[in-house]
Amino acid sequence: MTTLLQLNTSVFSENGQSSQLAKEFVENWQRQHTNASIIVRDLAANPVPHLNGERFKAFLTPAEQRTSTQQEITAYSDGLIDELKQADVITIGLPLYNYGIPSSLQAYFDHVARAGVTFKYTANGPVGFLQGKRAVIFATRGGKYIGSNNESVTTQVRNFLKLLGITDVEFVYAEGLSLDATTREQELIHAREVGAKLAAA
């Protein structure tokens, strides 16, 4: 069965502008994939814990040597990874917060990047194990940054997904949402139109 994973990362949960755009993409996509399975993971409603030394050490400890706490920590990460592995299509709502990705998404990334599990190091650089997936990302922000030095989150997210082996990645932007009502409306309409085209592709 085809599976789509929607990741909401906005602090406003499903009410975030990025979450709304991702949701509309899912609804459009479902019209072409009526039997698909949809998973919605909301990182504001169910936050992934911040990565710390204890959690990272649990990942590095060989399975047979893990304490019960380390087993719990690793099982939680394994669950997130299994969900990601199931997905053929991943859509992410990606607001810009303080010139960065939401900390909720960073915590999620920190729990699904596991050497030997989702990628491996080779002499030619890392190789990701989650190949053959498609990602569509709805990037919303108050200002306008495309083409400027302040546009760093696109590169970060693209690089991270590549680490996992996900290279079919498309970004849909809604910029200048804090500028004025007209800009906001035009940008959201445009993002919806682009999203609808991508959902039908």
Ligand SMILES: Cc1cc2nc3c(=O)[nH]c(=O)nc-3n(C[C@H](O)[C@H](O)[C@H](O)COP(=O)(O)O)c2cc1C
């Ligand atoms: C905590 C916070 C930090 C923000 N930082 C920025 C920023 O650095 N640059 C920017 O252009 N907009 C910034 N914004 C505006 C958001 O990017 C914009 O409102 C976006 O549409 C929010 O998406 P969301 O509704 O999905 O959370 C910030 C908003 C919040 C709540």
